[in-house]
Amino acid sequence: MGALSPAQVAQESGRRPTLRVLDLFAGAGGLSAGLRAAGGFHTVQAVELDPVAARTYKENHGRTKVFAGSIQDWLTSDDIPDVDVIVGGPPCQGFSTLGKQDEEDERNALWHEYAKTIARAKPRYFLVENVAVFLKSKQFADFRTETERGGMLEDYTFRAAVLNAADFGAYQSRRRAVLIGHSRDLEFPGWPEAKWSDHHRTVAQAFRHIETAVDGLDLPTGTVTVNGREQPGVFTTEQLHISRHYEPISVTRFSHIPPGGNRFHLPDHLKAPCWVRHTSGSADVMGRLRWDEPSVTIRTEFFKPEKGRYLHPEANRAITHMEAAVLQGFPNSYRWVGSKVSIARQIGNAVPVPLGRALGFALTGRDIADEPPTTVVA
DSSP states (O other): OOEEEHHHHHHHHHSSOOOOEEEEEEESSSSHHHHHHHSSEEEEEEEEEHHHHOOOHHHHHHHHHEEESOOHHHHHHHOOOOEEEEEEEOOOOGGGGGSSOOTTTTGHHHHHHHHHHHHHOOOOEEEEEEEGGGGSSHHHHHHHHHHHHSTTTTTTEEEEEEEEOOOOOOOOOOEEEEEEEETSSOOOOOOOOOOTSSSOOOOOHHHHHHHHOOOOOOOOSSSEEEETTEEEEEEGGGGGOOOOOOOHHHHHHHHTTTTOOGGGSOGGGSHHHHHHOOSSSSTTTOBOOOOOOBBBOOTTTTOGGGGGGBOOOOSSBOOOOOHHHHHOOOOTTOOEESSSHHHHHHHHHSOOOHHHHHHHHHHOOOTOOOOOOOOOOO
């Protein structure tokens, strides 16, 4: 008879088990925050290359041991903890459809370090999150091969799907590849229920308690020491309702873009020369978010309207760091360390908290609760 699943353990014991988690490529902690919101998880260790993002993680997950360094260094210098679940999203820049895809990008090989960790830690479950195109990559095929007889992960199997975070209560449409793996002596725990697929939560709902007027252009005062260097921080999400300086021509352009509009709505005299020459292409450039829909995917340069549909639905500015964090599901109390650019990168790279929460419910075999709660941080 195989080992019991978490749901079976809970049924037999009459209580919810606490699963020990290892979070790889942890970033600011969106996935760990989502699992915590689901309940029944404790992240015992996190690994993150960027020391500033690692500090943000530590500020919000104080009971978790955080290794600030490469996964390669961690594998050679630190003990692998005894955990039930390994989660993580290896960097996806080499797979990104936004720029030049490079199958040889060295970051694409980090899935191998993830697999190596699974082989050493021997968890019951693992979870991988990446860009949707990952499922069509050579690396995905190689990962699958490792779960076959003779492979590094022959004791495991997994299922993969592309999930939209908006279907699970997030305020944004974000399609991501998700792999849920498990030991072969366990059953597949199942996919989370797409409870919001026919009534997505909207930008209007996300911003309902946020003033349109911003609190200035600069971060609040305050610094902390990270690896011997002073870094801005620590700031809560609600302290990040800040904008940036725009040249007059930019503000004029913003003012000519109607609700739901984009660069195609600009008169020719306000278009950049390249826009005049190119009358097709992305309709998200210099686009406004729509009140009655989820936002587009929040990426690392959401503060630049020329990068996508990141203009506020009404105000003549891009969304603020606070607004972007809220669209990702982070609560007002979440604590951030770093420059404006660094915090934006942490926000854009994060797994939406509601998606992490939904995956937590799936891993423990429970029905997802109706309303994604404000994430509890400690």
